[in-house]
Amino acid sequence: MSHAYDRPVTAAGALRLHLNENTAGCSPKVLEALRALERNDIALYPDYDAVYRETAQYLGVPQSSLLLTNGLDEGIFLTAVLGQKRRPADGDAESIVILPAFDMYAISVEAVGGRVVFVSPRADFTFPLDGTLAAITPRTRVVYITSPNNPTGVRVSNDDIRTVARALPPGALVLVDEAYHDFCGDTVVHELGSLPNVVVGRTFAKAQGLAALRAGAIVAVPETLEPFRPLIPPYSLNVAAAAALRAALADHEYHTWYVGQVRDSRERYYAFCRRHGFQYWESGANFVLARVGDHATALTDALQGKGIYIRDKSADPGCRGCIRVTTGTVEATEAAVAAMEEYLCGAP
Ligand SMILES: Cc1ncc(COP(=O)(O)O)c(C=O)c1O
Numbered sequence: 001m002s003h004a005y006d007r008p009v010t011a012a013g014a015l016r017l018h019l020n021e022n023t024a025g026c027s028p029k030v031l032e033a034l035r036a037l038e039r040n041d042i043a044l045y046p047d048y049d050a051v052y053r054e055t056a057q058y059l060g061v062p063q064s065s066l067l068l069t070n071g072l073d074e075g076i077f078l079t080a081v082l083g084q085k086r087r088p089a090d091g092d093a094e095s096i097v098i099l100p101a102f103d104m105y106a107i108s109v110e111a112v113g114g115r116v117v118f119v120s121p122r123a124d125f126t127f128p129l130d131g132t133l134a135a136i137t138p139r140t141r142v143v144y145i146t147s148p149n150n151p152t153g154v155r156v157s158n159d160d161i162r163t164v165a166r167a168l169p170p171g172a173l174v175l176v177d178e179a180y181h182d183f184c185g186d187t188v189v190h191e192l193g194s195l196p197n198v199v200v201g202r203t204f205a206k207a208q209g210l211a212a213l214r215a216g217a218i219v220a221v222p223e224t225l226e227p228f229r230p231l232i233p234p235y236s237l238n239v240a241a242a243a244a245l246r247a248a249l250a251d252h253e254y255h256t257w258y259v260g261q262v263r264d265s266r267e268r269y270y271a272f273c274r275r276h277g278f279q280y281w282e283s284g285a286n287f288v289l290a291r292v293g294d295h296a297t298a299l300t301d302a303l304q305g306k307g308i309y310i311r312d313k314s315a316d317p318g319c320r321g322c323i324r325v326t327t328g329t330v331e332a333t334e335a336a337v338a339a340m341e342e343y344l345c346g347a348p
Helices: 028-035 039-043 049-059 072-085 104-111 129-135 158-166 189-194 222-231 239-250 252-276 295-305 330-346
Strands: 066-069 094-098 115-119 140-146 173-177 198-203 216-219 287-291 322-326
Touching: 028 239, 039 239, 049 066, 049 216, 049 239, 066 072, 066 222, 072 104, 072 140, 072 173, 072 198, 072 216, 072 222, 094 104, 094 129, 104 115, 115 129, 129 158, 140 158, 158 173, 189 198, 198 222, 216 222, 239 252, 252 287, 252 330, 295 322, 295 330, 322 330
Parallel strands: 094 115, 094 140, 140 173, 173 198
Antiparallel strands: 066 216, 198 216, 287 322
């Protein structure tokens, strides 16, 4: 299977609503923290004491349950590496990816020589528990569950996550990718004590707007996290990302404001879909998937002509005729909706 990883665009002045980025920019406090870095901060290998202490506190876990990573992509890659290290003596390690899915799971598993087992989506994109349980074998090493899912925005219940975790063979893990946690509040972090084979992934790219600096985390009970530690280079999180992360996590006001913008944007986007009779999926994330039918590709192209980038998801499993649009600031969402209305008024 080939993968088209969603690449950024470089057009100047573009409104990028195709990568689920933060459309407001990071908190101004982050820039202050970066400006406050001194020459020695740059010259010396980073000291992680403060960023570990404050991030663990923010997440409500002990420091021994936290591993900071160079973006969540690195955490995903580490799970693939560990899965491959634990491959069965008599064949391939299998990792389960539930479609439609974020591309990096399959890319990472295949990069390290593992085998990906895909689970087909349900028509309504609710979590296919039966299909996932049926895909588990004694060779399963990692199950990737994304909640809310990308690209659907659909949330997975903690009950379903628990059921999958309990059905796994010894040594296998569930990675619960909570990249979009901030926009709905769902999490299994507080249940990890009773789920020793579950690892939670978080990113600070989205609500905190640190995508370019690369800051993510994986969280698990200490015994589960221990085998990950030798797999990651010692200074994977750079000093600028560490300083930015501390400032971002401390700025609750910015976080509350941005999450409010996203919630408001989602409602405005749902209303747009209803006006045009487009099916959409209620999203727990900072984007919405909608089925616009035959318009999907032409609409995406037309918006691109106006410098507004959205994602045509028509080729994803179960997503025929679908587009995914980032719902960030209300201003950005209104601009996208206005451009779509204009296209649809003139569309045949
Ligand atoms: C589900 C999911 N996980 C992980 C990531 C990557 O996060 P990061 O930018 O921290 O590597 C993304 C980015 O879009 C994502 O959608």
